[in-house]
Amino acid sequence: xxxxxxxxxxxxxxxxxxxxxxxxxxxxxxxxxxxxxxxxxxxxxxxxxxxxxxxxxxxxxxxxxxxxxxxxxxxxxxxxxxxxxxxxxxxxxxxxxxxxxxxxxxxxxxxxxxxxxxxxxxxxxxxxxxxxxxxxxxxxxxxxxxxxxxxxxxxxxxxxxxxxxxxxxxxxxxxxxxxxxxxxxxxxxxxxxxxxxxxxxxxxxxxxxxxxxxxxxxxxxxxxxxxxxxxxxxxxxxxxxxxxxxxxxxxxxxxxxxxxxxxxxxxxxxxxxxxxxxxxxxxxxxxxxxxxxxxxxxxxxxxxxxxxxxxxxxxxxxxxxxxxxxxxxxxxxxxxxxxxxxxxxxxxxxxxxxxxxxxxxxxxxxxxxxxxxxxxxxxxxxxxxxxxxxxxxxxxxxxxxxxxxxxxxxxxxxxxxxxxxxxxxxxxxxxxxxxxxxxxxxxxxxxxxxxxxxxxxxxxxxxxxxxxxxxxxxxxxxxxxxxxxxxxxxxxxxxxxxxxxxxxxxxxxxx
Numbered sequence: 001x002x003x004x005x006x007x008x009x010x011x012x013x014x015x016x017x018x019x020x021x022x023x024x025x026x027x028x029x030x031x032x033x034x035x036x037x038x039x040x041x042x043x044x045x046x047x048x049x050x051x052x053x054x055x056x057x058x059x060x061x062x063x064x065x066x067x068x069x070x071x072x073x074x075x076x077x078x079x080x081x082x083x084x085x086x087x088x089x090x091x092x093x094x095x096x097x098x099x100x101x102x103x104x105x106x107x108x109x110x111x112x113x114x115x116x117x118x119x120x121x122x123x124x125x126x127x128x129x130x131x132x133x134x135x136x137x138x139x140x141x142x143x144x145x146x147x148x149x150x151x152x153x154x155x156x157x158x159x160x161x162x163x164x165x166x167x168x169x170x171x172x173x174x175x176x177x178x179x180x181x182x183x184x185x186x187x188x189x190x191x192x193x194x195x196x197x198x199x200x201x202x203x204x205x206x207x208x209x210x211x212x213x214x215x216x217x218x219x220x221x222x223x224x225x226x227x228x229x230x231x232x233x234x235x236x237x238x239x240x241x242x243x244x245x246x247x248x249x250x251x252x253x254x255x256x257x258x259x260x261x262x263x264x265x266x267x268x269x270x271x272x273x274x275x276x277x278x279x280x281x282x283x284x285x286x287x288x289x290x291x292x293x294x295x296x297x298x299x300x301x302x303x304x305x306x307x308x309x310x311x312x313x314x315x316x317x318x319x320x321x322x323x324x325x326x327x328x329x330x331x332x333x334x335x336x337x338x339x340x341x342x343x344x345x346x347x348x349x350x351x352x353x354x355x356x357x358x359x360x361x362x363x364x365x366x367x368x369x370x371x372x373x374x375x376x377x378x379x380x381x382x383x384x385x386x387x388x389x390x391x392x393x394x395x396x397x398x399x400x401x402x403x404x405x406x407x408x409x410x411x412x413x414x415x416x417x418x419x420x421x422x423x424x425x426x427x428x429x430x431x432x433x434x435x436x437x438x439x440x441x442x443x444x445x446x447x448x449x450x451x452x453x454x455x456x457x458x459x460x461x462x463x464x465x466x467x468x469x470x471x472x473x474x475x476x477x478x479x480x481x482x483x484x485x486x487x488x489x490x491x492x493x494x495x496x497x498x499x500x501x502x503x504x505x506x507x508x509x510x511x
Contacts, residue, residue: 008130011357015063015365023060024362027067028369032377034068035075035087037403042072042088042312044406046332050339058340058355063362065336069329070366073272073309074118074374078381081110081301083396085216085403089207090272090311092438093280093304095215100296111381113242113298114305115374117254121306122367124258125265125313130360133317142470143267145453149465150474151267152447155274157478157485158281159436167486169432177440180205187449188456200412209404209413210420210441214434216400217421222428223393240375242298250302253283261307265314272308277439279307285485313363319344320356 014020027049034045045068053061076091081098094114101110143151159174183194184204195201242250257279264275283303284293293300312329319330337344342352349356404417424434451465458464466472 007354007357008360011354011361014059014358015361020060020063020362021365021369023064024067024366025369025373027064028071028366028373029067031068031071031073032075032078032370032373033071035072035091036078036381037087037399042069042076042090042329043332045072046329046336050332050336053336053339058342059358059362061336061340062355062359063366065333066359066362067366067369069312069333070122070309070363070370071373073122073312074115074305074370076308077114077118077305078111081114082107082381083216083392084219085396085400086211088272089211089442090276090308091305092211092215092273092435093276093308094301096280096294096435097297097300097304100294101298101301104296106296108378109242109246109298110296110301111378112240113246113250113302115371115378116242116247117250117257117302117305118309118374119367119371120254121258121261121308121310122313122370123364124255125262125310126360126364126367128259128262128310129313129317129363133321144468145450145457146464146468146471147474148267148450149447149454150471150478151264151274152443152450154474154478154481155278155443156439156447157481158277159439166431170436173427173432173434174436174440177437178444180437181441181444182448187445188452198412200410204445205420205441206408206410206413206416207441209417211438212400212404213417213420214424214438216396217417218424218428218434220393220397220400221421221425225425240378246298250299253279253286253299253303254306256282256286257303257306258310261310262314264307265311266317272311273442275311275314276304276308277435277442279303281481281485285481316359316363320348320359321345 030049031042031045034048035042046065049065049068053064072088073090076086076088077094077098079085079087080091080094081102084095084099086092086095098110098114101107156174159170181204184202185192192202200206260279260282261272261275264278265272280300280303283300284290287293287297287299289297315330316333319334334344342348342355400417400421401414404413405411427434454464455462465475
């Protein structure tokens with residue numbers, strides 16, 4: 001597709017009308033609200049509101065759905081930062097830096113950076129999508145089982161970066177996550193594994209209830225255990241945009257994470273959760289102060305939020321160019337296109353090229369709508385952490401259980417949430433990181449299924465894993481990332497030990 005500047009300008013003129021802008025704002029507001037509520041993911045938000053598009057013009061309908069998609073990707077950060085409950089799976093990495101910032105009274109600063117990073121990533125992703133979608137989609141066509149296995153291995157190499165203080169405990173948590181990811185149907189034969197006859201376990205551990213249990217319910221139990229000694233958090237509520245110094249400090253990671261998110265999003269089957277963890281791991285690996293990560297480092301927050309929002313633009317590339325959904329949300333959007341009598345793919349560019357450009361424009365405008373609506377709500381959002389913990393803690397517990405049930409209307413999911421909440425609490429008590437479990441649950445099934453498929457294709461010859469250039473490149477990147485992350489981890493340990501020695505010397509000198 002040769003880029004047509006005049007068609008692009010006319011597309012912005014068509015979208016920049018009161019009616020279309022209203023639909024974008026309605027969709028963005030609904031998306032932020034749904035993304036912020038645990039259990040109501042971006043996928044569910046788009047699916048619930050698709051019926052509203054019946055009988056509406058195609059541009060109005062798609063513009064509203066784009067607003068929901070973009071808004072929900074940011075909305076997940078709100079609950080992740082304020083109550084340690086990722087509203088969407090893509091916000092799971094945001095918890096690691098956002099919640100510690102809120103705990104030390106910087107909820108407003110964290111919210112402002114999360115919003116700006118989401119906006120920045122969305123704008124950069126929209127630009128890349130507009131100008132490079134044909135090239136990127138042709139690259140995505142090259143991905144088969146071997147490439148997906150390489151991508152999963154590259155993603156799993158991030159585990160070192162999110163393992164916290166103890167690498168051994170991080171690896172143990174990741175290994176446990178890989179073990180429980182084998183529960184359910186075998187990806188090749190379909191034989192049920194480790195289900196103990198429980199029908200609800202046939203599909204494996206339900207991801208959203210597991211996510212809510214590990215991060216939200218475990219924190220509830222932790223708060224109850226500390227009842228009577230928890231101090232009230234005071235949050236700054238006068239910040240709508242990050243300071244210029246914060247933007248300069250995070251700018252390099254914002255650019256890097258935008259590229260990572262768009263690239264990973266353009267690969268069918270990958271999603272914002274993978275993009276966020278990879279960007280977070282790369283940010284920590286490249287940081288001059290990796291010891292700050294896990295304690296409220298704004299650079300890590302910016303990286304994860306920027307990546308998961310640019311990923312939403314990347315996921316639209318294979319949908320529009322090839323008719324192949326990039327993630328679960330675009331799978332629902334594919335149905336919305338069909339409802340409108342449109343078939344995404346190469347013919348869409350030939351028969352409805354004007355609509356394609358208008359979709360590009362609506363996604364870009366949705367990013368600006370998200371920024372302004374998010375700024376309007378920051379004060380309201382940040383006040384959540386100032387609520388009395390005696391009221392907030394049980395409210396989080398109830399909201400978590402309702403969110404777990406809402407996903408599939410299945411009481412088994414509530415039990416799963418409670419069980420993983422207990423597990424998460426025990427792990428927190430003994431200083432085991434929770435994020436490696438989540439990353440293993442995301443990437444374990446992808447790695448296993450595609451490794452098995454590759455072995456079936458090759459007749460059991462493992463040489464197939466090094467027979468494709470993209471796969472070899474991804475595995476080499478995984479090895480490089482692993483080596484650099486381990487070196488960085490050792491530097492962190494050395495710095496922490498040095499700080500402890502200095503602290504002990506100061507105590508001795510005071511005595």
